[in-house]
Amino acid sequence: MATSTSWAQDVITCDLCDKAALQFCNSCQVSLCSECVSKHTDAFKSMSHEIAPFLDRKTQLVLPACQEHSGKRCEVNCKECNTPVCIKCIGFGPHKGHDVEELTEYHENKILKIKSDTEKMKVKLIPKYQKENVEIGNKISKTTSKLDDLRNEKKNLTALQEYHNKIRDLISEMNTIVKQNEKLFNSNKLSEVNEYQSKLNEYQDFPEHVDLELPSMRSNIDQGKELIIEIGGYRATLKQMSPPSPSADVSHLTTRIGKLMGQVRVIATIPTNYTPLLGVACIGEAEAWIYGDNKTITHIDIHGSVSDTVTTTCLYWPGGISVTIRGELIYSNLQVISGTVNIVRHGKSETLIIPPKDWASRRLSCTRSGDILVHVYKGIGPQSKNKIIRYQGQQITQDINNDKTGHSIFKNGDNALYMSENNNGDVCVSDRHTETVVVVDKTGRVRFRYDGTPARREESFGPRYIVTDALSQIIVTDINNNCLHILDQNGEFLRCVDDCGLKKPCGLSVDSEGRLWVGLLDTGEIKVIQYLYQS
Numbered sequence: 090m091a092t093s094t095s096w097a098q099d100v101i102t103c104d105l106c107d108k109a110a111l112q113f114c115n116s117c118q119v120s121l122c123s124e125c126v127s128k129h130t131d132a133f134k135s136m137s138h139e140i141a142p143f144l145d146r147k148t149q150l151v152l153p154a155c156q157e158h159s160g161k162r163c164e165v166n167c168k169e170c171n172t173p174v175c176i177k178c179i180g181f182g183p184h185k186g187h188d189v190e191e192l193t194e195y196h197e198n199k200i201l202k203i204k205s206d207t208e209k210m211k212v213k214l215i216p217k218y219q220k221e222n223v224e225i226g227n228k229i230s231k232t233t234s235k236l237d238d239l240r241n242e243k244k245n246l247t248a249l250q251e252y253h254n255k256i257r258d259l260i261s262e263m264n265t266i267v268k269q270n271e272k273l274f275n276s277n278k279l280s281e282v283n284e285y286q287s288k289l290n291e292y293q294d295f296p297e298h299v300d301l302e303l304p305s306m307r308s309n310i311d312q313g314k315e316l317i318i319e320i321g322g323y324r325a326t327l328k329q330m331s332p333p334s335p336s337a338d339v340s341h342l343t344t345r346i347g348k349l350m351g352q353v354r355v356i357a358t359i360p361t362n363y364t365p366l367l368g369v370a371c372i373g374e375a376e377a378w379i380y381g382d383n384k385t386i387t388h389i390d391i392h393g394s395v396s397d398t399v400t401t402t403c404l405y406w407p408g409g410i411s412v413t414i415r416g417e418l419i420y421s422n423l424q425v426i427s428g429t430v431n432i433v434r435h436g437k438s439e440t441l442i443i444p445p446k447d448w449a450s451r452r453l454s455c456t457r458s459g460d461i462l463v464h465v466y467k468g469i470g471p472q473s474k475n476k477i478i479r480y481q482g483q484q485i486t487q488d489i490n491n492d493k494t495g496h497s498i499f500k501n502g503d504n505a506l507y508m509s510e511n512n513n514g515d516v517c518v519s520d521r522h523t524e525t526v527v528v529v530d531k532t533g534r535v536r537f538r539y540d541g542t543p544a545r546r547e548e549s550f551g552p553r554y555i556v557t558d559a560l561s562q563i564i565v566t567d568i569n570n571n572c573l574h575i576l577d578q579n580g581e582f583l584r585c586v587d588d589c590g591l592k593k594p595c596g597l598s599v600d601s602e603g604r605l606w607v608g609l610l611d612t613g614e615i616k617v618i619q620y621l622y623q624s
Contacts, residue, residue: 101120101143102120102122103120103121103122103125104119104120104121105119105121105122105125105128105129106122106124106125108122108124108125109122110122110143111123111142111143112126112140112141112142112143113140113141113142113143113145113146114129114138114139114140115139115140115141115146115147115149116136116137116138116139116162117129117133117136117138117151118149118151118277118278120143121140126140133154136154136162149277150192150193150196150277150279151277151278151279151280152164152173152192152279153173153279153280155173155174155175155177155178157174157175157177157178157182157183158175158177158178158182161175161176161177162175163175163192163279164176164191164192165179165189165190165191165192166189166190166191166192166195167179167184167187167188167189168187168188168189168190169184169187169188170184170187173192173279173283174189192279196279196282198394199282199283199285200273200274200276200282201392201393201394202285202287202394203270203273203274203282203285204270204274204392204394205390205392205394206270206287206288206289207266207267207270207271208391208392209289209375210263210266210267210270210289210292211267213374214263214289214292214293215260215263215264215267218256218259218260218263218292218295219260221256221295222253222256222257222260225249225252225253225256226253228249229249229250229253252296255296256295256296259292259296263292266288270285273285348621348622349575349583349584349620349621349622350619350620350621350622352588353586353588353589353618353619353620354618354619355589355590355616355617355618356391356604356617356618356619357391357392357615357616357617358614358615358616358617359389359391359392359393359614359615359616359617360393360613360614361379361381361387361389361393361613361614361615362387362613363379363380363381363382363387363613364381364611364612364613365381365382365595365610365611365613366379366381366595366596366608366609366610366612366613366614366615367380367381367382367406367407367595367596367608367610368380368407368409368410368554368595368596368608369596369597369598369606369607369608369615370410370411370412370418370598371412371598371599371600371601371606372388372412372416373416373600373601374600374601374602375390375391375600376388376389376390376391376396377389377598377600377606377615378410378412378418379596379608379615380406380407380410380420381406381613382405382406383405383406384400384401384402384403384405384406385398385399385400385401386398386399386401386407386410386418386420386433387399391617397436399418399433399436399438401420401422401431401438402422402431402438403420403422403423404422404423405423406423407420407421407422407423408420408421408422408423408428408450408451408452408453408505409421409450409451409452409453409464409505410453411453411454411455411461412455413432413455413459413461414455414457414459417432417433417434418432418433419431419432419433419441419453419455419461420433420438420453421450421451421452421453421463422450423449423450423451428444428449428450428451429441429442429443429444429450430442430444430450430453430461430463441483442461442463442480442483443483444463444465444478445465445478445485447467448465448466448467449465449466449467450463450464450465451463451464451465451466451505451506452464452505452506452507452508454507454508454509454510456510457510457512458510459481460479460480460481460486460510461479461480462477462478462479462480462508462509462510462516463477463478463480464476464477464505464506464507464508465477465478466503469503470503471501471502471503472501473501473502473503474497474501475499475500475501475502475506475522476488476489476490476497476498476499477489477490477499477506477508477516477518479516487533489516489529489533491533492533492534492535493533493534498527498529498533498535499518499520499522499527500520500522500523501522502521502522504521504522505521506518506519506520506521507519507552507553507554507555508555509555509556509557509563510557511528511557511561511563511578512557512559512561512578513561513578514530514531515528515529515530515531515536515578516528516529517555517557517563517565518555519552519553519554519555519565520552521552521553523538524540524541524549524550524551524552525538525539525540525541525550525552526538526539526540526552526555526563526565526576526580528563528580536579536580537579537580538580539574539576539580539582541567541574543582544567544570544572544574544582544585546567546569546570546572546585547570548569548570549569550567550569550570550574551567551568551569551570552565552566552567552568552574553565553566553567553568553594553595553597554566554594554595554596554597554598554608555597556597556598556599556605557578558599558603558621559603560621561577561578562575562576562577562578562583563575563576563577563578563580564576564597564599564605565597566591566594566595566597566607567585567594568593568594568595568610570585570587571587571591571592571593571594572585572586572587572591572594573585573586573587573591573594573597573605573607575620586618586620589607589616589618590616591607591609591616592609592611592612593609593610593611594607594608594609594610595608595609595610596608596615600617602623603619603621603623604617604618604619604620605617605618605620606618
């Protein structure tokens with residue numbers, strides 16, 4: 090008897106009535122009982138119908154009927170009008186000459202967008218509103234106790250409570266949207282997915298509200314003097330302090346990030362269309378520009394969704410990419426002679442920096458202060474000379490070339506130098522010609538060189554991309570040993586990261602959350618790694 094009950098609960102019913110579904114329309118993706126087959130086909134006589142036994146059904150994308158041509162199903166999406174259309178529409182109808190895309194591709198991209206929006210809402214926006222909800226609740230609680238006798242402040246308190254209710258309503262709205270979106274992840278009904286409208290922008294900022302200031306104790310004591318208060322058996326001393334100077338401010342990451350994690354975590358593995366993958370440059374917390382061995386640079390997010398592609402003016406491919414403090418993409422126009430540094434504005438490339446005569450640009454690094462470090466080289470082959478130039482805008486402010494004895498800091502050769510500026514002003518460089526990390530201070534003096542020996546790896550040290558983090562630690566990819574080396578700012582070896590499947594790590598960047606984006610040369614994947622504890 091239990092078996093019968095279980096079977097009854099698993100029966101799939103007809104979409105037109107409550108009887109068991111024995112047939113299935115593969116064309117319309119509709120479950121049908123024997124009696125409703127004719128009802129369904131008669132209702133849509135102009136459409137073709139592939140009726141099959143339910144067990145032989147084919148799950149596929151449901152293509153909508155064309156609104157212009159009876160009996161035709163839409164097969165492509167008109168990009169200009171953002172609507173599904175049939176072949177007749179683009180051949181002879183109102184959409185003739187318009188750019189189109191395959192509906193299956195459009196559907197897949199739409200699903201990726203829904204997943205991306207949902208993840209951002211779950212991971213970023215809802216926690217943000219929940220934190221605001223708690224803070225406002227605490228503020229109301231404190232305000233209620235402090236303002237009981239202050240009638241003039243009651244109106245503000247009411248406004249604050251209304252804002253609190255609004256925040257909770259918005260949290261409920263976003264949770265509902267998340268549930269609705271998750272139902273669309275596996276939907277094969279194009280009409281449902283096509284109706285999706287992103288609401289992320291509506292929730293980026295909190296609604297306007299009254300910012301209620303609580304009464305506070307103020308004193309007119311002179312700076313440096315003390316005020317002593319005695320209450321019962323308690324004694325308190327208040328001393329007026331001068332406000333901190335702007336130079337005392339530090340990155341918000343410094344206050345949130347602690348020591349190295351014992352076991353790092355791979356937050357995401359992002360597939361890309363680049364094999365090989367040659368570079369990664371993060372934008373904010375969940376996006377990056379990437380490039381490979383062609384003329385394009387692609388903007389992706391942490392889910393692998395592509396939002397933009399720039400076709401560069403390079404002869405073959407970029408020599409390097411980076412992102413300015415304003416969030417603008419720059420790249421080097423790799424040429425044998427006079428390769429420039431270009432910036433992308435409004436989707437178009439503009440020349441930003443022209444290297445000195447006979448020198449050409451290669452790798453780039455934008456500093457936290459707004460400067461741009463550029464590896465430039467002169468000549469071809471083993472005798473090619475290398476140095477690093479610091480630019481403020483288009484002005485050269487530093488030439489990192491020779492040490493105080495006049496000897497070249499970097500060995501001759503035709504390989505790229507990778508560089509990053511640390512918080513103390515040091516310029517940290519991966520020199521492939523000597524297979525070392527060279528760290529130079531603000532004056533151009535070599536502070537130390539790191540050759541990978543303390544890590545005791547099987548293969549010789551193969552440094553490539555290098556970055557520095559909020560804790561002034563130096564992280565460098567080791568392509569020969571499939572790992573990352575982490576050093577402190579004085580060159581002391583701290584640890585290797587070698588347990589994340591980092592086969593041939595090449596690209597490396599740090600996002601605004603302090604996570605590493607590691608590009609893998611051959612597979613084209615990017616591993617997003619959390620390696621620091623966050624408070």
